[in-house]
Amino acid sequence: MKKNLNAQHIPAAISNSAGTFICNNTLYAVLNHIQKKNLHTKAGFIHFPASTKMSALNPSLPSLPQETMAQALKVIVETCAKVVVRQ
Template identity: 55%
Template sequence: MKKILISGFEPFGGDSVNPTERLIEDIRSHAFAGAEIRSILLPVHYDECADILLKEMNLYEPDAVIACGVAGGRTAITPERIAVNIKDIPPESSIADNRGAKPQDEIIDPNGPDGLFSTLPIRSMVTRLKEAGIPATVSNTAGTYICNNTMYAVLNEIRIRQQKTLGGFVHFPASTEMAVEKPSLPTLSPEMMLNGLRVIIETTIDQLNEHS
């Protein structure tokens, strides 16, 4: 039985919802052949979010970690290719973490590599999402905010511990309810995003089974 750990985030940036919070709740009611799913909600705090996820990884010992976050403005589900070793919020940005922190040019791990690539099957994920009629593309930047910070922490932990665990990050667009106050915001329905997460998990399970 493969073990998959899924994470999502609480709302941030003045939004009342975060679609990944609903995703990790809804996915618990779905069964996956040959796999056990565990999900965890993370705070939008440097670096507490990463610390909580790493603690859960070490307790649960998953075969794969799929961290999820929202990227307002994107029009597709975007598995991330790489995380970079930096925390940076531009001084002109109105976005901070939920405690008001706005790090600039801060290294995540002084002893870590400049970048770490996802080990999730991101290309296969995109192919299968599109086959299911779900907009998807590989993203080559996870930004320098909480999502990148979390992705880097996960991959760095796997690297340090020399584990075979698959790990990476997937960004989801805003959900339809987030457009109530922002009518021009690109969105996907919660139902389509949940179906997308199912495809992502199934693709990951298949990858694990192929290499077991």
């Protein structure tokens, strides 16, 4: 995903932490559900920064324009779909 995002000039970085409380809670709740239901699926967490409009209220927030984040989501979904097809 990172390689494909960067190829589209969309900044991305790999993190081994889902972030603070809400992010971690969301990730681990999904992983727990998958395990309890014995689902044969994978899950992960992708953190998007604040939108440029949101960061106007707090300029120290990392941000990207809404259009860039929409393009990033498209690249992420396409990348995941290609991986699933190959398996």
